[in-house]
Amino acid sequence: MSLISNRLNNFDSSDFRDVFLRQQSIIDPIDLSIGLPEDLTPTPIKEAGINAIMQDKTIYTPSNGIPELREALSNKFKTKNNINVSPEQVAVVPGLTTGLLLVYLAILDPGDEVIVMEPAYPPYTSLVTAIGGRVVTIPTFPSFQPDIPLIEASITSKTKAIVVNSPNNPTGAVYSKETLIKLAKIADEHNILIISDEIYEHFVYEGEHFSIGSIYPNTITMNGFSKEYAMTGWRLGYVAGPLKIIEAINELQQYMVMSSSSIAQYAALEAIKQPGGQMRNKYLKKRNYLLKRLTEMGYSVEGAQGAFYMFIQAPADMVDLDFVEKAADHDVLIVPGRAFASRHGYFRISYGSSMETLEKGLDQIEIITRELNSRKTTL
Ligand SMILES: Cc1ncc(COP(=O)(O)O)c(C=O)c1O
Numbered sequence: 319m320s321l322i323s324n325r326l327n328n329f330d331s332s333d334f335r336d337v338f339l340r341q342q343s344i345i346d347p348i349d350l351s352i353g354l355p356e357d358l359t360p361t362p363i364k365e366a367g368i369n370a371i372m373q374d375k376t377i378y379t380p381s382n383g384i385p386e387l388r389e390a391l392s393n394k395f396k397t398k399n400n401i402n403v404s405p406e407q408v409a410v411v412p413g414l415t416t417g418l419l420l421v422y423l424a425i426l427d428p429g430d431e432v433i434v435m436e437p438a439y440p441p442y443t444s445l446v447t448a449i450g451g452r453v454v455t456i457p458t459f460p461s462f463q464p465d466i467p468l469i470e471a472s473i474t475s476k477t478k479a480i481v482v483n484s485p486n487n488p489t490g491a492v493y494s495k496e497t498l499i500k501l502a503k504i505a506d507e508h509n510i511l512i513i514s515d516e517i518y519e520h521f522v523y524e525g526e527h528f529s530i531g532s533i534y535p536n537t538i539t540m541n542g543f544s545k546e547y548a549m550t551g552w553r554l555g556y557v558a559g560p561l562k563i564i565e566a567i568n569e570l571q572q573y574m575v576m577s578s579s580s581i582a583q584y585a586a587l588e589a590i591k592q593p594g595g596q597m598r599n600k601y602l603k604k605r606n607y608l609l610k611r612l613t614e615m616g617y618s619v620e621g622a623q624g625a626f627y628m629f630i631q632a633p634a635d636m637v638d639l640d641f642v643e644k645a646a647d648h649d650v651l652i653v654p655g656r657a658f659a660s661r662h663g664y665f666r667i668s669y670g671s672s673m674e675t676l677e678k679g680l681d682q683i684e685i686i687t688r689e690l691n692s693r694k695t696t697l
């Protein structure tokens with residue numbers, strides 16, 4: 319008897335697990351690997367969470383979230399994203415990632431196809447295969463921008479959705495309004511859904527964030543509190559879209575999660591009152607610093623218009639795992655590109671960490687790069 323379902327045959331989170339294990343084996347790692355904002359949850363949000371506990375708001379909530387939060391999120395969608403959704407079209411979920419599983423469960427039948435642009439946040443692909451769907455990956459190398467004709471050519475009668483993530487993890491690419499209009503047009507022509515993960519909407523340094531849901535009603539817009547409000551551990555996200563899909567998600571939530579954390583929801587009610595983008599300038603400085611230093615070292619950096627990641631080709635034609643290993647020998651933690659894409663020569667740097675950590679990490683990467691390049695030229 320096989321203890322584990324075949325469904326998990328293609329489920330592999332080992333690249334990230336290896337980074338975590340590495341982290342534990344280094345006494346004082348210079349961590350440029352994890353998608354964590356350096357900031358801590360702002361005090362008013364923490365106080366709102368504490369108040370919720372003290373006021374005994376610690377029981378299950380409605381499975382789709384407390385009405386006042388859904389109301390606030392519906393307003394936010396209308397005023398900030400130009401997406402016209404009622405509070406009933408908004409579901410609060412325990413983090414965007416779990417929300418994505420709920421979306422896939424709600425919309426996919428076995429064999430249905432989902433188009434994912436690669437490199438991609440790993441759950442986009444893994445969760446599809448885990449529930450019996452089929453992933454169709456479209457490479458975006460080397461510009462990290464969507465190849466619209468290629469996407470259109472890969473649509474079949476089984477295609478159910480296209481996943482869009484701008485600003486992007488791991489490339490930092492931001493898609494222009496024009497590109498997103500083209501994507502919406504082909505989705506409309508072929509009657510397929512768009513799933514738009516906008517968790518980095520406030521981290522844009524070049525161009526502007528545009529919500530595809532503002533022009534295409536068959537969009538499921540996903541977002542969360544982890545990045546903008548530095549609330550990764552609170553586990554709270556939200557999904558908006560066509561009412562039928564949101565109702566299906568809420569039915570699933572009733573048995574799968576009961577409700578998202580009541581405490582996190584009351585804290586989020588405070589978070590959503592803050593204007594977004596408070597952290598942008600700090601991240602812009604770090605991004606510019608990284609861009610300058612990496613370019614000086616001879617790296618060519620594509621994307622990097624948003625989020626807090628850069629996805630870069632390893633020097634001297636090195637395999638990503640070897641380069642990551644080499645960096646770890648210098649106490650620097652980065653993620654191998656294979657965690658995000660089937661192409662294996664890239665690595666991801668996160669600049670969620672502090673400027674001081676970035677400076678230390680870049681000093682080491684400079685030493686490694688120089689050594690590798692000189693070795694290559696002497697060969
Ligand atoms: C693109 C993207 N979406 C979602 C998440 C996680 O969101 P949550 O913490 O709400 O599950 C991440 C985290 O790194 C991410 O990069």
